Amino acid sequence: MMANTKQVTFDFSGQVAVVTGAARGVGRALVSAFARSGAQVVAADRDAEGLAETCEPFPHAVHPVAADVSTPQGAQHIVSAALERFGRLDICVNNAAVAPHTALLEETAEVWDRVYAVNCRGTFLMTQAAARAMIAGKHGGRIINFSSGASRRGGPGAAAYASSRAAVESFSRVAAIELAPHGILVNTVSPGLIDTQPKPLPPVMAQALGARIPNLPLARPGESDEVVNVVLFLASDAATYIDAAVVAVDGASSAGSRFSGSVVDDDIRYDWVTGRDAREEGRRFSNDG
Numbered sequence: 632m633m634a635n636t637k638q639v640t641f642d643f644s645g646q647v648a649v650v651t652g653a654a655r656g657v658g659r660a661l662v663s664a665f666a667r668s669g670a671q672v673v674a675a676d677r678d679a680e681g682l683a684e685t686c687e688p689f690p691h692a693v694h695p696v697a698a699d700v701s702t703p704q705g706a707q708h709i710v711s712a713a714l715e716r717f718g719r720l721d722i723c724v725n726n727a728a729v730a731p732h733t734a735l736l737e738e739t740a741e742v743w744d745r746v747y748a749v750n751c752r753g754t755f756l757m758t759q760a761a762a763r764a765m766i767a768g769k770h771g772g773r774i775i776n777f778s779s780g781a782s783r784r785g786g787p788g789a790a791a792y793a794s795s796r797a798a799v800e801s802f803s804r805v806a807a808i809e810l811a812p813h814g815i816l817v818n819t820v821s822p823g824l825i826d827t828q829p830k831p832l833p834p835v836m837a838q839a840l841g842a843r844i845p846n847l848p849l850a851r852p853g854e855s856d857e858v859v860n861v862v863l864f865l866a867s868d869a870a871t872y873i874d875a876a877v878v879a880v881d882g883a884s885s886a887g888s889r890f891s892g893s894v895v896d897d898d899i900r901y902d903w904v905t906g907r908d909a910r911e912e913g914r915r916f917s918n919d920g
């Protein structure tokens with residue numbers, strides 16, 4: 632099934648947005664969408680080369696900052712760049728993440744800590760630095776953090792990644808409550824499988840996805856713009872009463888697998904276990920009446 636991704640139009644003229652993880656994937660698409668919607672954007676990533684490619688089409692509206700979100704200095708540097716270059720901060724999208732997958736029995740403390748440093752500490756540090764700038768600016772703001780459908784599944788190899796994403800959902804609820812008095816809304820976007828990997832895929836990944844994709848409810852991965860549209864909505868004037876929400880952009884993959892077309896009647900399953908004949912029982916009950 633093909634995606635039918637529509638370009639949705641928003642107007643962020645006069646607003647300043649920070650996007651982390653901007654060197655590729657969803658982050659790159661976010662930078663482009665915010666810039667095309669009139670925002671001035673600080674695009675941040677630790678990959679300076681990829682970042683330069685993202686920013687190249689927007690020499691005036693987008694300011695690249697090579698920094699590591701997992702350090703206090705890196706997070707502060709990104710937020711300070713927005714204030715110094717564009718004079719204010721309205722929107723902060725904490726999209727940067729790492730997702731190494733390892734079997735639990737082989738997982739190392741070093742990799743575990745790295746995942747938490749970027750995905751959790753980075754989200755905390757960016758949220759804190761952005762919120763301080765927004766409070767000083769006295770005009771509220773929007774913070775949009777990233778989780779994953781993996782946070783609700785027991786996907787093999789995802790112990791560090793999935794739990795780090797669940798932590799972001801929990802953190803964002805606390806941040807929403809604490810920052811609401813300042814007019815700052817904090818929400819989390821939880822994507823399902825999104826097609827962001829450079830092609831060609833490594834054979835092992837192509838094989839795994841080839842088996843997984845037909846079982847997704849829509850039998851296709853999402854596209855970056857399908858996530859971007861939801862982030863822009865949450866950052867926009869259309870979403871003034873959405874706060875502390877976790878918004879799934881996953882084509883129903885957190886609800887279940889692709890419907891095969893056959894429904895198993897729960898009564899029949901029950902009869903198979905008990906050996907009773909439901910139709911007989913049904914007759915008996917209706918005769919009782």
Ligand SMILES: NC(=O)c1ccc[n+]([C@@H]2O[C@H](COP(=O)([O-])OP(=O)(O)OC[C@H]3O[C@@H](n4cnc5c(N)ncnc54)[C@H](O)[C@@H]3O)[C@@H](O)[C@H]2O)c1
Nearest residue numbers: 652654656657676677699700726727728777779824825827
């Ligand atoms: N792609 C998917 O299928 C999928 C599924 C669920 C959730 N997500 C979430 O969506 C978001 C975007 O996914 P994606 O596939 O575009 O990611 P990606 O891996 O393609 O890009 C992540 C970016 O973050 C940057 N980054 C990593 N560590 C950083 C650090 N310490 N400081 C600064 N930048 C850093 C990387 O350099 C990279 O450019 C992530 O938060 C991810 O967890 C993605």
